[in-house]
Amino acid sequence: MTWNKNFEVDSSRVSAWENIVLIKKDITNRPATVEETDQLNRQIDEPLDKTIIIKNNELWVEKVLITRFSDNITNAIWYTDGAHIVYQIKNKIKIIEEDGKNETNLVSLSSDAPVTFRLLSRGQELLYQDGDQVLVAEIY
Numbered sequence: 001m002t003w004n005k006n007f008e009v010d011s012s013r014v015s016a017w018e019n020i021v022l023i024k025k026d027i028t029n030r031p032a033t034v035e036e037t038d039q040l041n042r043q044i045d046e047p048l049d050k051t052i053i054i055k056n057n058e059l060w061v062e063k064v065l066i067t068r069f070s071d072n073i074t075n076a077i078w079y080t081d082g083a084h085i086v087y088q089i090k091n092k093i094k095i096i097e098e099d100g101k102n103e104t105n106l107v108s109l110s111s112d113a114p115v116t117f118r119l120l121s122r123g124q125e126l127l128y129q130d131g132d133q134v135l136v137a138e139i140y
Contacts, residue, residue: 080123
């Protein structure tokens with residue numbers, strides 16, 4: 001079950017809350033530029049001292065189980081705020097809070113094959129490869 005609530009946001013007041021990520025309801029994709037495509041194969045510097053661990057269908061942060069699914073997780077990275085995790089399960093790339101709450105779909109892929117993905121623009125965009133296409137999803 002996913003929790004949803006609709007509300008109006010005044011951009012000058014959002015800074016009053018921490019660790020809130022507002023995801024677009026209708027995420028749009030565009031082809032990646034050459035410069036963006038080059039970033040896909042770069043090593044990620046994990047900014048946090050906490051390590052994400054994937055154990056088949058379980059997502060852990062250090063020794064704490066975050067969540068368990070019926071299908072295996074193929075990839076996971078920290079979101080730029082350090083309070084959310086972006087991960088792939090089957091043909092979906094999703095985001096979830098570090099405590100396992102509020103799982104949200106970001107993009108649907110053309111297959112279940114593992115893909116590489118990165119965050120751009122301080123987390124506003126998700127760069128990913130889907131088949132032979134490199135795309136950018138504008139997530140907020």
